[in-house]
Amino acid sequence: MSKVFDFAGNNAFYNGGSAFPNPKESSLFLPLGHNVDVYFPRRKRSRISAPFVFSEERFEQKQPSIEVLPDECLFEIFRRLPGGQEKSACACVSKHWLMLLSSIRAEETCSQKICESPKPQETSSIETPKPSDNNQKGVVADPVKLDGEDEDLVIAGDGYLSRCLEGKKATDVRLAAISVGTGSRGGLGKLVIRGSNSTRGVTDAGLKAIAHGCPSLRALSLWNISTIGDGGLIEIGKECHLLEKLDLCQCPAITDKALLAIAKNCPGLTSLTIESCPNIGNDGLLAIGRSCPNLKSIAIKNCAGIGDQGIIGLFSSAGKVLTKARLEALNVTDVSLAVIGRYGNALTDLSLSSLQNVNERGFWVMGNCLGLSNLQSFSVTACQGVTDAGLEAVGKGSPKLKRVSLRKCAFVSDNGLVSFAKAAASLESLQLDECHRITQSGFFGILVYCGPKLKALALANCFGIKDLLFGFHFMAPCPSLRSLSILNCPGLGDATLSMLARLCPNLSHIKLNSLESVTDAGILLVVQSSEAGLVKVNLSGCVNLTDKVVSTIAKLHGDSIELLNLDGCLNITDASLYAIAEQCSCLCDLDVSKSGITDFGIAALAETVQLGLQTLSLTGCSMVTDRSLPALEKLGQFLMGLNIQHCYGISHGTVDLMVERLWRCDILY
Numbered sequence: 001m002s003k004v005f006d007f008a009g010n011n012a013f014y015n016g017g018s019a020f021p022n023p024k025e026s027s028l029f030l031p032l033g034h035n036v037d038v039y040f041p042r043r044k045r046s047r048i049s050a051p052f053v054f055s056e057e058r059f060e061q062k063q064p065s066i067e068v069l070p071d072e073c074l075f076e077i078f079r080r081l082p083g084g085q086e087k088s089a090c091a092c093v094s095k096h097w098l099m100l101l102s103s104i105r106a107e108e109t110c111s112q113k114i115c116e117s118p119k120p121q122e123t124s125s126i127e128t129p130k131p132s133d134n135n136q137k138g139v140v141a142d143p144v145k146l147d148g149e150d151e152d153l154v155i156a157g158d159g160y161l162s163r164c165l166e167g168k169k170a171t172d173v174r175l176a177a178i179s180v181g182t183g184s185r186g187g188l189g190k191l192v193i194r195g196s197n198s199t200r201g202v203t204d205a206g207l208k209a210i211a212h213g214c215p216s217l218r219a220l221s222l223w224n225i226s227t228i229g230d231g232g233l234i235e236i237g238k239e240c241h242l243l244e245k246l247d248l249c250q251c252p253a254i255t256d257k258a259l260l261a262i263a264k265n266c267p268g269l270t271s272l273t274i275e276s277c278p279n280i281g282n283d284g285l286l287a288i289g290r291s292c293p294n295l296k297s298i299a300i301k302n303c304a305g306i307g308d309q310g311i312i313g314l315f316s317s318a319g320k321v322l323t324k325a326r327l328e329a330l331n332v333t334d335v336s337l338a339v340i341g342r343y344g345n346a347l348t349d350l351s352l353s354s355l356q357n358v359n360e361r362g363f364w365v366m367g368n369c370l371g372l373s374n375l376q377s378f379s380v381t382a383c384q385g386v387t388d389a390g391l392e393a394v395g396k397g398s399p400k401l402k403r404v405s406l407r408k409c410a411f412v413s414d415n416g417l418v419s420f421a422k423a424a425a426s427l428e429s430l431q432l433d434e435c436h437r438i439t440q441s442g443f444f445g446i447l448v449y450c451g452p453k454l455k456a457l458a459l460a461n462c463f464g465i466k467d468l469l470f471g472f473h474f475m476a477p478c479p480s481l482r483s484l485s486i487l488n489c490p491g492l493g494d495a496t497l498s499m500l501a502r503l504c505p506n507l508s509h510i511k512l513n514s515l516e517s518v519t520d521a522g523i524l525l526v527v528q529s530s531e532a533g534l535v536k537v538n539l540s541g542c543v544n545l546t547d548k549v550v551s552t553i554a555k556l557h558g559d560s561i562e563l564l565n566l567d568g569c570l571n572i573t574d575a576s577l578y579a580i581a582e583q584c585s586c587l588c589d590l591d592v593s594k595s596g597i598t599d600f601g602i603a604a605l606a607e608t609v610q611l612g613l614q615t616l617s618l619t620g621c622s623m624v625t626d627r628s629l630p631a632l633e634k635l636g637q638f639l640m641g642l643n644i645q646h647c648y649g650i651s652h653g654t655v656d657l658m659v660e661r662l663w664r665c666d667i668l669y
């Protein structure tokens with residue numbers, strides 16, 4: 001049998017005869033014919049790493065000696081690996097080795113000098129690798145990619161590595177690969193996991209691997225994961241002491257135990273978000289408030305276990321540093337708002353939503369406690385306790401209030417809004433949405449009493465506003481207002497716009513959407529009264545407008561206007577495009593979707609060299625056909641975005657040509 005393996009060099013050729021004295025051995029190979037010269041080339045290396053033992057009947061495979069070693073021995077070997085490349089190479093051998101490598105903590109890694117401990121007279125047989133030409137400073141080279149480890153790896157804005165796993169990518173094996181692969185590059189700084197693999201999703205083992213290999217983790221987000229419990233987060237708390245941001249959303253298996261571990265071991269926590277985690281209660285918030293002196297942002301939504309006790313403990317402990325707070329759909333009462341008003345001295349941003357157990361008294365006390373001295377942004381959504389008295393109290397107790405948003409506040413009327421406007425002297429932006437008790441009186445009262453700092457006013461879905469002009473002719477103007485937005489207020493017409501034209505002479509941003517009662521007369525008054533020059537004009541859904549409005553805008557504000565949206569204005573024709581092409585030299589964004597423009601209007605735009613359009617939308621323009629191809633190609637040399645969806649006059653062949661030729665432009669079709 002040994003003669004079979006004697007072929008080498010000149011003996012590689014064998015002429016005739018049998019190489020096997022034993023017939024049983026010769027049956028293991030292909031039979032050779034008589035007097036045939038056969039060349040035995042060098043065979044490829046076997047994929048099976050285990051050695052073979054030849055017997056008379058079959059091959060016997062022995063288990064490699066390295067696999068016989070227990071995990072304790074492998075652990076001692078792995079923790080002595082000198083660099084990231086060596087660890088990544090070992091992790092690629094098997095899942096067993098990968099998981100074992102990911103279980104090694106940073107403090108358990110043994111450096112080469114400590115592990116070898118050579119005697120002074122002895123010389124180590126292991127040579128220290130010298131820096132290559134591409135690595136003159138001796139920086140460790142990037143490790144081998146593990147299971148797509150660098151596929152979504154990016155450098156975050158703060159300078160550390162960031163990774164996001166979604167759906168099928170979210171597995172324990174990937175987390176282990178991230179832990180091993182990023183360890184030599186300073187470790188992972190930010191990790192986001194959205195969803196989980198249905199068959200082998202993320203568990204506590206994956207988070208433990210991240211905790212062991214990435215002690216520099218600063219931000220962790222877990223969304224919609226039911227397989228992660230307290231064990232993983234507890235390990236994160238024990239190992240990742242630099243954690244600053246924690247975001248938990250729809251994680252039903254996580255309880256207060258995890259928050260207790262985070263609070264105990266991560267004193268640098270600055271931001272905490274908890275959403276739809278039913279097993280997190282008051283104890284966790286109390287621990288966070290007591291042990292995290294740097295907490296600046298808190299957001300809690302739809303957590304049935306959190307009530308007044310948790311909110312009171314949190315704000316009474318961390319209220320001096322807490323700057324942002326968002327509470328939504330919680331079982332809290334007036335007591336919680338009173339505590340916020342008392343201890344929220346550092347709050348600059350407060351958002352309250354769907355607090356059904358809070359009454360008028362809670363908002364009134366919160367404002368009268370005079371603790372919201374630094375509040376700048378205040379948002380309330382669907383809170384029935386917001387009334388005129390409570391809103392006025394908040395305005396008086398917040399002297400620095402600049403931005404206010406009221407949504408679905410059914411009990412706020414004109415009197416409360418005017419009283420609030422008088423009290424909030426620093427107000428710069430006000431948004432009202434679905435506040436149906438607000439009428440034209442309250443609307444103009446805001447403009448009169450808000451003072452000289454109001455810059456933006458937005459109304460949406462306020463059905464109480466109607467054209468009733470009585471006693472408004474002698475009101476003082478509001479020269480500070482720059483932005484006006486009115487959306488879907490069906491009672492608002494030309495009479496209200498004429499009054500706005502008198503009160504607001506310095507408008508630069510106008511957004512009037514879905515106002516079917518408005519005609520050219522009302523819009524023209526607003527356009528003509530603007531002394532500062534219009535920059536952005538959005539008139540989408542105003543079906544009664546004609547080319548006259550566009551021509552006036554182009555004539556008076558052609559040197560300043562940058563955005564013009566005429567989506568759904570059915571009476572807009574090519575005449576508007578002619579005026580735009582001639583006079584709007586600064587226009588960057590034009591939307592004429594669902595209008596009456598044709599190929600001639602597109603050609604007029606293309607002939608204007610000074611027009612610097614970057615975005616053009618022609619959605620639903622049925623009269624634009626294939627004849628516009630040359631003009632669109634000319635415009636496309638400068639366009640960044642082109643929307644030709646539902647332009648049925650443009651064939652598929654023309655679309656293919658545009659996609660091929662306008663490769664710099666993002667085309668929606």
